[in-house]
Amino acid sequence: MKRSEAKEKIEELRREIEEHNYNYYVLNNPVITDFEFDLLMNELETLEKKFPEFRSDDSPTGKVGSDLINDFRQYVHEYPMLSLGNTYNEEELRDFNSRIEKATGTPVDYVCELKYDGASISIIYRNGRLFRALTRGDGTKGDDVTLNVRTIKSIPERVAGENVPPEFVMRGEILMPRAVFDRLNDERTKDGLPPFANPRNAASGTLKTLDPRIVGSRDLDCNFYFLLSEDLPHETHYENLMEAAKWGFRVPESVNLCKSFEEVLGFIDHWESERKKLPFDIDGVVLKVNSLRIQEELGFTAKSPRWAIAYKYKAERVSTKLLSVSFQVGRTGNITPVANLEPVYLAGTTVKRATLHNEDQIAMLDLHLNDTVFVEKGGEIIPKIVGVDHTTRNENSVEIRFIETCPECGTPLIRNEGEANHFCPNYLHCPPQLKGRIEHFISRKAMDIDGLGEETVDLLFNKNLIRNYADLYELRTEQLIPLERMGEKSASNIIKSIRDSLKVPYSRVLYALGIRHVGETVARTIAARFRTIDELSSASIDTLTSVNEIGPKIASSIISFFADADNIVIINRLKSYGLRFSAEEMKGLSSDKLNGKSILISGVFQKHSRDEYKIIIENNGGKNVTSLSGNTSFILAGENMGPAKKEKAAELKVMLVGENEFLEMIGEE
Ligand code: IVH
Numbered sequence: 001m002k003r004s005e006a007k008e009k010i011e012e013l014r015r016e017i018e019e020h021n022y023n024y025y026v027l028n029n030p031v032i033t034d035f036e037f038d039l040l041m042n043e044l045e046t047l048e049k050k051f052p053e054f055r056s057d058d059s060p061t062g063k064v065g066s067d068l069i070n071d072f073r074q075y076v077h078e079y080p081m082l083s084l085g086n087t088y089n090e091e092e093l094r095d096f097n098s099r100i101e102k103a104t105g106t107p108v109d110y111v112c113e114l115k116y117d118g119a120s121i122s123i124i125y126r127n128g129r130l131f132r133a134l135t136r137g138d139g140t141k142g143d144d145v146t147l148n149v150r151t152i153k154s155i156p157e158r159v160a161g162e163n164v165p166p167e168f169v170m171r172g173e174i175l176m177p178r179a180v181f182d183r184l185n186d187e188r189t190k191d192g193l194p195p196f197a198n199p200r201n202a203a204s205g206t207l208k209t210l211d212p213r214i215v216g217s218r219d220l221d222c223n224f225y226f227l228l229s230e231d232l233p234h235e236t237h238y239e240n241l242m243e244a245a246k247w248g249f250r251v252p253e254s255v256n257l258c259k260s261f262e263e264v265l266g267f268i269d270h271w272e273s274e275r276k277k278l279p280f281d282i283d284g285v286v287l288k289v290n291s292l293r294i295q296e297e298l299g300f301t302a303k304s305p306r307w308a309i310a311y312k313y314k315a316e317r318v319s320t321k322l323l324s325v326s327f328q329v330g331r332t333g334n335i336t337p338v339a340n341l342e343p344v345y346l347a348g349t350t351v352k353r354a355t356l357h358n359e360d361q362i363a364m365l366d367l368h369l370n371d372t373v374f375v376e377k378g379g380e381i382i383p384k385i386v387g388v389d390h391t392t393r394n395e396n397s398v399e400i401r402f403i404e405t406c407p408e409c410g411t412p413l414i415r416n417e418g419e420a421n422h423f424c425p426n427y428l429h430c431p432p433q434l435k436g437r438i439e440h441f442i443s444r445k446a447m448d449i450d451g452l453g454e455e456t457v458d459l460l461f462n463k464n465l466i467r468n469y470a471d472l473y474e475l476r477t478e479q480l481i482p483l484e485r486m487g488e489k490s491a492s493n494i495i496k497s498i499r500d501s502l503k504v505p506y507s508r509v510l511y512a513l514g515i516r517h518v519g520e521t522v523a524r525t526i527a528a529r530f531r532t533i534d535e536l537s538s539a540s541i542d543t544l545t546s547v548n549e550i551g552p553k554i555a556s557s558i559i560s561f562f563a564d565a566d567n568i569v570i571i572n573r574l575k576s577y578g579l580r581f582s583a584e585e586m587k588g589l590s591s592d593k594l595n596g597k598s599i600l601i602s603g604v605f606q607k608h609s610r611d612e613y614k615i616i617i618e619n620n621g622g623k624n625v626t627s628l629s630g631n632t633s634f635i636l637a638g639e640n641m642g643p644a645k646k647e648k649a650a651e652l653k654v655m656l657v658g659e660n661e662f663l664e665m666i667g668e669e
Contacts, residue, residue, distance in 0.1 A: 006051045008551050010059075013044040015519045017060040029197060031382060034283065035315060038086065056626040057602070062302045071210055072135075072143035076604060076640055078169060079228050081122055081136045083303055084115075084286060086310040090265070093287070096309045097261050100289060103298060109290040110258045111238045112267040115310050116173035116223050117281040119204035121149065123170045130157050135207065139303070140604050140640050145207055149174075151216035154223075159247040168229035170249060172222045175280045176203040180219045197382070198349060199281050221280065224249045236290045257290065268311055275313070281347075284312035302642075315376040318351075319389060320344035322371045325356065325400050329408045331436020332516065333423040337362060337402065339373070339385055347377045354383045358420045359402040368397040408432055428566055434468065435461050437514045441469040445520055446512035447501040451494045459483055469512070470573040472498050506580045507615055510536075513571075516557040520611075525549045526558075528618040532582040533571065537562040583619055593666050594622030598631055602645055603638030605659050610638075620666050628654065636662050 001009070017040055024030040024037075045061050048054065087093055101107055122142065124131045133149035134142030149155055152174065176184075176199040184202060185195040196202035206218050227240045234240050238257045245251040254271070258264045268285050275282050289295050289307035298306040321342040328336045337356040344351050354375055356362055365388055367373070372389040405412050406424035408431055413422040424430050438457050442449035449472070460466045465479055475498065480491035504512070507527035511520050518526070529547050530536035536558070544555035561567055575581055599622050601613050608616065613636060614624050625632060628645065630652050635641075637656040649656060657665070 001047075001050075003051065003053075004551075006047055007054055008553075010044065010047050010051070010054050011521075011549065013040060013047070014059055015521070016040060017044065021060060029201065033315070033377065033382065033384065034312070035088070038088075038312075057600075072145060072208075074137065074141045075132065075134055075144055076141045077122060077134060077137075077139070078124070080640070081120065081139045081142065081171070082300065082305060083139070084308055084310040085301075085304045086284070086312050088312050088314060093264075093309065093311055094261070096287075097264075100294075100298065100307070104294055107260065108294060109236075109238075110261075110264050111241070111288045111290050112256045112258050112264055113225055113286045113288070114223075114252065114254050114271060114275075114278075114282040115284040115286045115312070116175055116225075117200045117283040118173040118175035119200070119207050121145075121172055121174050121207070121222065123149065123155065123172075124167070125159060125164075125170065126167050128159050128164055130155070143208070147212045148207055148209065148215040151212050152220045152222055154221050154250045156248040159249070161243075161247040163233035163243060164247055165229040165231035165233070168227060168231070170224055170244065171226035171228065172224035172249075174203050174207055175199065175221045175223065176206065176218065177221060177279045178281065179279065184218065222250060223252050225251075225255075225286070232292070235292050237288055237292065237295070238290050240292075272313055284310050286310050316347045317374055317376045317386070318344050318346045319372050319374050320351075322367065322369065322373050322385075322400075324369070325362075325367075327403050327407050329406060329424055329430065329432040331433060331440060332514075333425065333427065333430060333433045335403070335406070335413060335422040335424065339367075341373070341375065344375065346375060346383060351375060351377070351383045354385050356385060359415070359422065360420055362400055362402060367400040368393060369400060370394060370397050406430060427564075431461070438466065438469050438472070440514045441512045442472070443512075446508055447504050448497075448508075449494075449501050450497040451490060452497070456483075456486075456494070468570055470570045470577075473574070473577040502578045502580070504580065505612075505615060506533075506583050509574075509579055509581065513561070513567075515561045517554045518558065522549065522554060524611075524614060524618070527583055527615070533575075534581075537568075537571075591619075591666060592621040594620040597622045597633040598625045599623065600625050600628055600632050600635045600654075601638075602635050603641035605638040607659060607663065616666065628652065630654075 017037075020030065020032060020037055020040070030037075041061065044059070048059065048061060085096075087096070120136045121133055122136070123133045130146070130150065132144060133146045133155075135145055136142055150157065155172075178199055181196070181199040181202050188195050196205060202218075203220060206215055206220060209215055224244060225241070226237075227244050232240055233243050238255070241251050241255060256263075256267055258267060264287060271282070271285060287309050289298065295305070295307040300306060322339055323342060324340045326338050326340060328338055330336060337358070339354045339356050341352055341354060354373075356365075356367075365373075365385060367385075367388060372392045373385045374387040374389065375383050376386045377383045402422065403413065406426060409424065409426050409429060411424050411426040411430065414425050415422045424433065427433060435457055438461070439454055441447055442452050442457070452472075457466070460475075460483075463483070465475065466472060475495065477488075477491045477495050480486055480494060481488055483491075505527075507524045508520075510527055510533075511518065511523035525547065526536060530539060539558075541552075541555050541559055544550050544558060545552055571581075594617060599617050601610055601617075601624065605613065617624050617636075622633075628635070628648055632652070632654045634655040634657045635645075635649055636659070638659055641656075646656070
């Protein structure tokens with residue numbers, strides 16, 4: 001692969017993975033299986049290894065996904081919450097064992113545990129009492145869900161016994177038993193609410209509920225797997241877990257101390273079939289080096305310990321009948337074929353639908369109506385058809401054909417050369433696309449308009465109150481009040497947050513416009529290079545592609561966006577309402593004070609997010625860099641900067657500038 005291709009591919013994979021992380025951790029609504037996610041991550045890791053010049057601190061390969069939500073107070077974890085390396089095959093597991101034996105020079109004892117498939121939780125105990133509970137968050141800081149956690153019966157409020165350290169952290173997984181999940185989803189369906197995709201999402205969604213009474217009513221459970229403290233009672237992980245069990249924590253009986261690697265394989269084998277009898281879901285087994293001394297010797301990579309690994313079980317598979325195929329139109333006009341199946345029980349839930357991805361997938365499977373198909377669930381999320389049982393096909397059965405016109409608006413579909421998906425080109429009038437663009441516009445990372453969700457957008461759209469995102473700024477409270485499930489208070493809150501969105505900086509406004517292929521990162525780059533929207537809209541394809549990070553695909557999408565007269569009308573309207581269409585308008589945050597400076601951002605900040613600091617640096621003439629070198633002018637250093645980076649900075653004599661000092665430097669404070 002050529003360097004330029006690799007660069008584009010790496011960026012594309014990063015964008016894609018970030019979107020999946022958001023779907024999974026924040027929306028609790030994953031759209032691909034864990035297995036497919038792991039494949040994407042693997043591909044990115046391989047490319048970053050092969051082309052180290054494109055490595056970046058911001059890459060999802062170096063971070064754990066984030067579940068942070070604005071409604072909770074956040075705290076920094078005393079011990080970062082890392083993720084686990086994982087594998088699906090025995091060979092890689094053997095490699096893991098060999099690496100460890102090589103490093104230590106001897107065979108080691110392992111503790112085998114189940115990999116509980118729920119939401120992880122970190123609970124601080126002080127003087128024997130539950131002090132604070134945090135979600136994993138982005139691994140560095142988490143949401144404070146103490147009140148919710150207090151309602152979970154298997155989490156002790158007080159602990160007692162010998163050797164209880166004055167302060168310790170207990171980590172575990174909050175789970176929703178399958179029986180509770182089924183009951184909850186039945187109720188939700190009856191109430192007209194969307195069901196949860198699986199018990200994991202239900203557990204994590206419940207944990208993030210703002211009303212602890214709801215959490216209390218949902219019978220969540222918690223299994224504990226990790227004790228952390230400055231004053232640990234024992235020198236092995238196993239003994240510490242067993243001690244914690246005596247204090248009152250639920251440590252499952254399945255935890256097993258294995259004296260050889262063969263015993264580990266036995267444990268994995270045993271639970272592959274036994275797991276179906278458990279009342280909750282697991283997605284694999286976790287293997288941990290027992291000795292804490294050896295754990296310390298082995299240490300960590302940027303996001304996971306070198307002394308532990310997860311072995312994940314392969315997907316479960318069943319067969320059922322294909323009843324029909326429907327075609328869904330997404331917000332960008334993409335068409336997704338969906339198979340409607342005879343209901344079948346698979347990995348804990350009843351499956352009625354499966355995704356078919358695109359035309360090629362249908363052709364590859366050679367699907368016919370009424371075929372008996374094999375369905376698989378990877379990470380127990382959206383099931384997928386992986387094959388057809390040709391022996392049972394009826395001779396006269398009809399082949400499934402991809403549709404030629406949009407099921408929503410009737411426009412002939414287009415499939416571009418080299419692309420797998422069909423899309424509906426009726427950008428301006430196809431209803432799901434219109435609604436989708438408005439939903440994107442109001443989303444958190446775009447204009448962040450609170451109080452307006454998918455349902456309200458639907459409602460406003462169906463009542464003909466909005467047709468595009470510019471219409472939002474003409475809404476009046478009186479128009480909203482009469483709508484279903486709306487009161488005076490929510491109506492005026494919505495109008496207020498629409499008004500508040502006028503403060504959103506230029507780069508996010510650019511992102512909110514929903515120009516194809518212009519994601520958050522690209523929008524930031526564009527805003528730094530084209531300081532006003534007029535400059536951007538008149539840029540030629542050559543000017544655009546001369547910018548680092550903008551390839552021909554992005555450039556031509558920008559050109560065609562501005563070539564559309566309707567878009568220009570909308571932008572002019574947005575300008576007249578006062579949205580920010582130039583970088584200079586960021587009050588007080590624009591100067592040339594950082595001219596010529598290459599700045600690396602590291603750690604967690606209090607006053608602005610990392611993304612905001614990136615923009616602030618650009619708006620003050622500085623350049624954001626992602627790797628530390630002798631050419632770095634200084635590091636904008638927040639809390640929790642890694643020790644390795646600090647050491648390297650000292651070595652290279654690169655100065656660390658704290659958050660307040662930095663703001664003073666540019667004259668904000
Ligand atoms: S140990 C540094 N043990 O898996 C070690 N994690 O991919 C960190 N998980 O966020 C975790 N069961 O939520 C550990 N027996 C177990 C686990 C477990 C489930 C989850 C946990 C973590 C994720 C890591």
